[in-house]
Amino acid sequence: MDQSTNLNLAEKFILLGMHPNKARYLISDQALIAGLTGAILLDLTMEGKLEIRDQMLHASTNKSNLSAIHTEILNTIYSFPKKRKIKIWIQRLSNKSQSRRKKIHEGLKSKGFVRIEYKRFLFIPYIKSYLIKKNERTKLIDEIRGILIYSKKPSAEMAPILGLVEAARMYRVIARNRREIKDFRKKLKEIIKSDLIASGVNQVLTEMQAAVTAAIMVSTLAASTGR
16 A cells, blocks of 8 residues: 555655655755645645635635644634735745644654654754655655656646645656756646646645645745845
């Protein structure tokens, strides 16, 4: 059985972004922060707790069955007095990204996917996380590659992942050489704009996917420009 099917989208995003052998990520901090927030919002959309109406994000309840992190974010959106667009929420919710990342890693540890070393620097605690089940990450990457190389129709589970890969510019994660990076970048852009994703998921998720992708790209480009 493919154990990665038991992971939510946020966990899969973290798994993809991790270096297979070292305690670091293969994508930029900006892409990681915005991408993780976007993945959680997509999780909540697939759970039926979030949707976009009149370009604004709406929560139907304040509790999620996915994790404490998902419930925390859902409650924040549900309780906020004014409705906001996706890009505003990704900016607002990104301020606690590090603590959420730590909790997701601890969840992955409990599922046997990672090993965690707890460290301190000048009395400040931090963690170093290493992949254990590298084959599960490899299977996920191979599935993405299969869609891009052979033009397979993405499933409802894979469609949001493709959007996150494009939005967070995770080309180097899935490509094996420079030629593939170039080809995959082009193919992902074509898939996002085509009806391949739309035909694989419902309209609510399609709309959310487009909004999240745009918001992550704006956040990542803004941070890069600032540097």
